[in-house]
Amino acid sequence: MAIVEFLVKNILHFMPITFGFLFFGPLFAQIMDRLGWEQPLGFSTLTLGLIIGGAWGIFAFFRGSWIWARP
Amino acid sequence: MTAKLSEAELRKEERMIARKYADRFPWEVPVWGLGNLLIWLSLWPLVFMDILPLWIAFPIACVNVMACFLPAHEAVHGMIARPGEKLRWLNELVGHLSLLPMAMPYRLQKVTHMEHHKHVNHPENDPDITTQSKGPWDAVWQSFVQRQRGKGGAMRGYGYILEKVGRNDVLVDGALYQLTFFASLFALAWNGYAIEAALLWWAPRHIGIAYIQFFFSWAPHHPAFKKGRYDNAKFWTSRVGNIASMGMQYHLIHHLHPFIPLRDTPKAYREMRPILEARGCTFEGDLK
Numbered sequence: 584m585a586i587v588e589f590l591v592k593n594i595l596h597f598m599p600i601t602f603g604f605l606f607f608g609p610l611f612a613q614i615m616d617r618l619g620w621e622q623p624l625g626f627s628t629l630t631l632g633l634i635i636g637g638a639w640g641i642f643a644f645f646r647g648s649w650i651w652a653r654p
Numbered sequence: 655m656t657a658k659l660s661e662a663e664l665r666k667e668e669r670m671i672a673r674k675y676a677d678r679f680p681w682e683v684p685v686w687g688l689g690n691l692l693i694w695l696s697l698w699p700l701v702f703m704d705i706l707p708l709w710i711a712f713p714i715a716c717v718n719v720m721a722c723f724l725p726a727h728e729a730v731h732g733m734i735a736r737p738g739e740k741l742r743w744l745n746e747l748v749g750h751l752s753l754l755p756m757a758m759p760y761r762l763q764k765v766t767h768m769e770h771h772k773h774v775n776h777p778e779n780d781p782d783i784t785t786q787s788k789g790p791w792d793a794v795w796q797s798f799v800q801r802q803r804g805k806g807g808a809m810r811g812y813g814y815i816l817e818k819v820g821r822n823d824v825l826v827d828g829a830l831y832q833l834t835f836f837a838s839l840f841a842l843a844w845n846g847y848a849i850e851a852a853l854l855w856w857a858p859r860h861i862g863i864a865y866i867q868f869f870f871s872w873a874p875h876h877p878a879f880k881k882g883r884y885d886n887a888k889f890w891t892s893r894v895g896n897i898a899s900m901g902m903q904y905h906l907i908h909h910l911h912p913f914i915p916l917r918d919t920p921k922a923y924r925e926m927r928p929i930l931e932a933r934g935c936t937f938e939g940d941l942k
Binding site: 586587590591594595598599601602605606608609610612613614617643647648649650652653654 | 784795798799800802803804805822825826829830832833836839840843844846848849851852856
């Protein structure tokens, strides 16, 4: 089916990277904000959140797993 | 007494008992399914308006996801109303709406669950065979491992089965639900509500799915090798009791007679027990 192929290949296929940046990034930033961290490692909390979340997402994309183990 | 009954007589006795329970209107199913959804939905404004602390809302959201599956499962089997009946719309409404906290399409659940019933414990055709594992801790771990995409993003489990039975249309539902779920999380996160989104939906969904797979799929079928009508699931005693284990101590009754509402399976079991013993079913523990 054309629509599912498009969604899976072009959007869901890259979802680990997207999820890492668009969800884990701000999530980690807001957790650091709640903990009262200011300028952790010299970065803004959002920058550091995006670095950690994005790196984890890129790892998950290439590894095929967020937790190392995979089916 | 049942040991002396013939095959035909055993079958007749079993059907007569099953029929007694099959036609009750399960009023608790729509109340449970829609009520559970309303509670989960109400958590969002309550948390956003600082009426309910997030640390209280989080475990409630986890329970909501754990509880959302069974009403939809009852709807899959047409327990509220069969096709063509007056209240069929309610059956389908409960099916579609109650699964929302899990972000799972009802049609996907319906098609894959019917395949599970047709091919219980089959290594290639049972969509739930991915929950097969060595023991309880491995079952929990495998629940999270099997959710990973894997190398190359190969289709397996539900996706594999849907392709195999030619229901790519249902895969569209799955893709759209996933996209909507992720888009909602992103929108919440970039509007300053990432922690709320994580603790009201993302984490409860992962925890809830592990719980559902453990009690609904792994525990009643473990070790999931036998495929016969009377041995593809078992009767077992759960350490956490029947309610906390999703009523799955009596899961074989459901496989034998899928039209019996969940709440009636213990009663049907007690009445059928001599027949089930004569059939050589597996009983683990002293299930009353």
